[in-house]
Amino acid sequence: MNEQTRKITYTALMMALTFIMTSLIKIPLPTGYIHPGDGAVLLSAYILGPWGGLIAAAIGSASADYFGGYGAYVLPTFIAKGSMAFIFGYLMKRFPDKNILLGMFPAVIAMTAVYYVSEVIMYGNIAGPLVNVPFSLLQGVFGVVLVTILHKPLERFRLTPVKF
Template sequence: MPNEGIQKITLYGIFIALTAMATMAITIPMIGTQGYINIGDTMIFAAALLLGPWGGLAAGAIGSAMADILLGYAFWAPWTLVVKGMEGYIAGRIGHRIFHRHKKPVPRVILGLSLAALWMVFGYFVAGGFMVGFEAALGGIPGDLLQGGASVAITIPLAYLLGRLISSEEISLLTKKR
């Protein structure tokens, strides 16, 4: 495939943009942590399942940090770059190959997404602890758990539908190891 690199960059770019848009579409401010609840994790998880750990990392890190900046939460962007990037990487590392093999919500895929969501909760607790104090950061945990749990539930059918739009052959070629 001569345009493999261009196709890969294009898919990464699409998922980065979708992550930023999904993050910005619905925002519920969390007063205590000066952050917000959103549904951007669904696109991070979809990128991770479809494109693998590096696609999840790119969508999570760049798309989510861009959304922070565009929404006026730039002070969170450096933390988001790391927390959401690793969230995408974890989800893709655990769930990508299994998702492609089964294309349904098998336990390992759900486990991978759940562990990635728990990383996000932990990561933002630590980040919030440094930014606003650990006592205030505790107040963000319920919202982050809600966000992560809802994203896990939404992602499986969403990733399945998106996977049908992008042919399995294209995804396999773009994510194979060299």
């Protein structure tokens, strides 16, 4: 398999995995739900790098919101999960010798910030969306735990080898 075909195939697989992990297990909240899909978002960036991870995470997560009935969150999710994957992928590429945890936490904070700003715009209130911040962080931390467990077994699927 040539490199271009491999990239396209892995991107499609990670997009599907992100969609499934976001759609399969949902813990409902008054304004949405939390899920283990952030693990797939971070794995997308780990396996595909910043740009491939952005595409797979953004489209997979936004599609889960669209087909799950959360149409108002499609664009915020596209931006939040795409930026989360890009930041983690970029930090992994830029600082390959660092611990992967150092790259995941800025990505989770960026995702939480994007959701907060999006909800401020949607609700027209800066205080109301603060309720969702802990849940966004919890969801992100759950994703960090999943990637911490799975990154070593999945290391052989990485498109760009990075030393750890």
